[in-house]
Amino acid sequence: MKTEKVAEYIIGWLKEYAENAKVKGFVVGVSGGIDSAVTSTLCAKTGFPTLCVEMPIHQAKSQVTRAQNHIKQLKEHFKNVSDVCVDLTSTFEDFKNVVPTASSSPKVDLSLANTRARLRMTTLYYLAGLHGYLVAGTGNKVEDFGVGFYTKYGDGGVDLSPIADLMKSEVYDLAAFLKVPNSIQNAQPTDGLFGDSRTDEDQIGASYDELEWAMNMQGKDKTESDFSGREQEVFKIYSKLNSINQHKMLPIPICEIPKELN
Template identity: 35%
Template sequence: MLEIDPERTAESVMEFVRSYTENAGVKSVVIGLSGGLDSAVVTKLAALSLGKENVHALFMPELSTPLEDFEHVRLISSTFGVEYETIDISPLIHSIRKVYPHKMDEITLGNIKSRLRMLLWYGYSNLKSSLVCGCSNKTELLIGYFTKYGDGGSDFMPIGDLYKTQVYQLARYLEIPEPILNKAPSAGLWKGQTDEQELGISYEKLDKILYGLERKMPVNKIAALADVTEKEVLRIKEMRKVSQHKRNMPLIPKAGLRTIGLDWRSPVQGE
């Protein structure tokens, strides 16, 4: 059902990375390296596509970043031969909390952390004349489990059409180190946070629900497929609906012949 041919998928993604960067007139990419599975997979694919010397990885920890992430970033770097730079964003977070007039909850502060990282990715991409390569997967994108203009802010997303369980399949093919394969997925925005705990559902079940919604299956059949209640299917369906704005460019009222984001969606390739 959700099985992929990892070799063909890897080749397809790598060709996409090569052609997209070439058509954009750049030779390299900037990647936010977190120590997690998605950024490890994207880093490996980018290195295979463009050469490891053309992958500029940035690790941006702060006070709540687990020590495990530091270890896993070093492991990714040494395994793939990709160099990285570390920028501690704690002082930036402190400055924002100091000037912000309202008390921030964990989610608000977590989104600010994500957006700070995006600012630094793009500053670095200007310095290196590179594109910013995003690490979001299809599961996250469909339910809005990302920060708008944060980790969702990038020039392209190589694994954006792969569900999380498919990213795991691809990761095993790419020989991502076992410690990274086995760690609990986490956005790392506050201490102890894990994706599945926050979402209230496992990726295995979530992907089956989204797979069913993608194919416009009846709710009762999706519930049976994912071994969940119909109420849970409707909850995920609603998450997809209310997060639609996060997946689109800001809406533009149509006034001309072809409108950006509506009927003028050609990429950088020649028309």
């Protein structure tokens, strides 16, 4: 990848989109992770006002610190960057107190994790509406179109996706070029939605390097039987997630009424 040229292209694309949409700037949820750091930096480099939003919900201190350090660095280099912290912990707890309890359900933790992401999406759109900004998504190609590792109408609810055509390894290349803090570049990727130390790899069962490999193999029409050992295991993990998460990647199905019934 021609990293510098790709960065210039994305920045130009963001500027053109904002100008055509006649909006004033961008809002980005900053988590302390690599994707949001790269996205917010690219938005900042457009010269348009860029609002970085922290939205902790029982967040690990290390994640909060990384996010704050990144925002501080951005503000030192870009006068168009501002920030706000919206602590959603009490909102999340209030939500848990009013919805039906389902402590016996094995899916309750996942449902609550997705709720965190959707509370954050609601917050970003509130701020975007307030300022006349666009919500910039932070998903990469592996997450968005490979394994569907995001929350529908949570972190998947955005106005535009500047890095969604980049593999995770390419996001890391951009991060190095953009001088994203080393603490973020070296951190284990995590969605931080469960309030514990589990990483993305813990949840998925494969690393992003492995998932990229599987995504490339699928593009070459390979099947599970073409591999053995760990490669076969990874390809199976990728194929399963790619299949069951198609509902996130495809347009919402519409029940089209036959003409003879109109």
